[in-house]
Amino acid sequence: MEGRFACEVESQPDMSEPGNAPPLMPDQGSQIEERFLAFLKGYEVNGHKLYKTIHKALATINFGDMSINYKHLQQFDPILANTIHIFFGSVQTNLANAAKVFLKEEVGFQCENLLVKICDRPMPRSFMPLKDFWSLPEHHPSEECDIYCGETSLRITKTTPDGRIILLNLLKKIFGSFEKGNSWNGDWTIADVMVCLETYEVEIIKPFCKKCNYATMRHDILVVSTSIIPEFKCGGRFPAFFGHLDCSLRNFIIESSHCRYMEEIP
Structure with a gap:
């Protein structure tokens, strides 16, 4: 008898909350514009193109603001919604570019100084690449310190709160995704991790x-x-117990409700 892992779960991320859909980066401007234009042209309510209907009416009074409901974005394109949630200040120009194309093509209205507003957008948060964050002197993940016993001292490496909290949150993020049937298949590195400076x-x-x-x-x-x-690693050493942690992670075996072992007869 031979045990074999035999269950594969299709990725179905929960998009109901901000942060669950991987965002685009601000330098992917053309993709952001394409997706926002598709949203403006495609979002429907009761079979009607909502934003085309609204802005046809607004064009008659030469109204220069475009208001978008954030929940509509979440329903239509969760990735775009999360991109706007995280990087709104950096992608406003892209949103305005797409909105101008939409108004010209769908409404027949031109507006040079268009302002795109996102209504009911969750409180904005500031993000920084984790690699850069931990590179700052005040945010290093670990540090050296001396412990004393009488006149004898020993230099050790210990974690900092910035290191411990972020590592814990990263592990929660990963295992929480596993529980929902989602994985990245190892296609990421520290360069792909962003940390919220507030939380x-x-x-x-x-x-x-x-x-x-x-x-x-x-x-x-x-x-x-x-x-x-x-x-x-700091001063050529890892903090205490990190060797055990690394060993545990490398020998990781997970069992959850959506994964099971099946026995096969050779």
């Missing part, structure tokens, strides 16, 4: 892969071992 929550700005199984989850955990854990 220390993290986002992995890469899309989920199409499957979530034992192999893809293991690949994600190995990224933690190879790309995240090394950042904690």
